[in-house]
């Protein structure tokens with residue numbers, strides 16, 4: 001199968017993975033060092049506000065415009081006339097213009113890419129940057145009246161962008177980048193005891209299980225807060241994270257979640273954690289799934 005061949009190809013070039021990890025980490029560290037305003041911009045780029053990764057939404061615009069542009073180029077070569085030429089030029093320009101914000105959102109996602117997908121992500125970015133260069137040169141050639149050269153350049157861009165899009169799909173469907181890494185939790189609807197009260201110390205997070213799902217418990221004063229224990233971004237163990245201001249920060253790529261309701265405070269995570277109600281009864285800690293707000 002092609003996807004397995006792609007993976008074994010990347011495995012044969014470990015330097016690519018190391019380079020990808022290094023670049024991603026360098027960007028991520030700059031983001032963390034820059035503080036709250038930059039993290040908020042990154043949240044917009046990740047799509048935290050949308051509840052869905054923003055990058056694949058924008059890639060549809062780019063790939064759609066370039067594909068249609070190629071069809072109109074073909075139509076113009078087959079005698080489609082000036083309207084086909086004009087449509088091809090406009091679509092090439094739309095695709096090129098929308099490729100820039102798309103690349104920025106891709107770079108934001110790449111900054112927190114899991115290690116196992118870093119080589120794929122770096123190659124995806126390189127392919128799409130190369131395609132963008134072809135399209136910029138194509139636009140320039142079209143503007144100078146060198147139509148044949150412009151079509152040749154955008155055709156080369158289309159070939160490269162198709163390879164980049166394939167890798168983008170592989171990143172999502174095979175490497176599981178951008179998908180929700182938590183289970184769809186529907187239980188327990190009723191209170192269940194999950195541990196002894198005496199084992200849950202103040203501000204000492206504990207991972208336990210309820211109805212087969214990981215639950216993170218955090219005791220603060222008289223209250224016990226309970227949310228899903230697995231980070232939706234890439235499956236990070238939240239009990240190993242940092243706890244502050246009523247939030248937990250994932251140890252892997254620093255997503256921040258509210259411990260009250262599991263909502264995302266900062267990405268790269270897009271999806272909220274399952275939220276639980278928790279109480280102390282008869283020396284036991286009990287939880288049940290919180291009703292949706």
Ligand code: FES
Pocket residue numbers: 112231232233234235236250251252253254255267268269
């Ligand atoms: S696993 Fe990436 S932020 Fe948690």
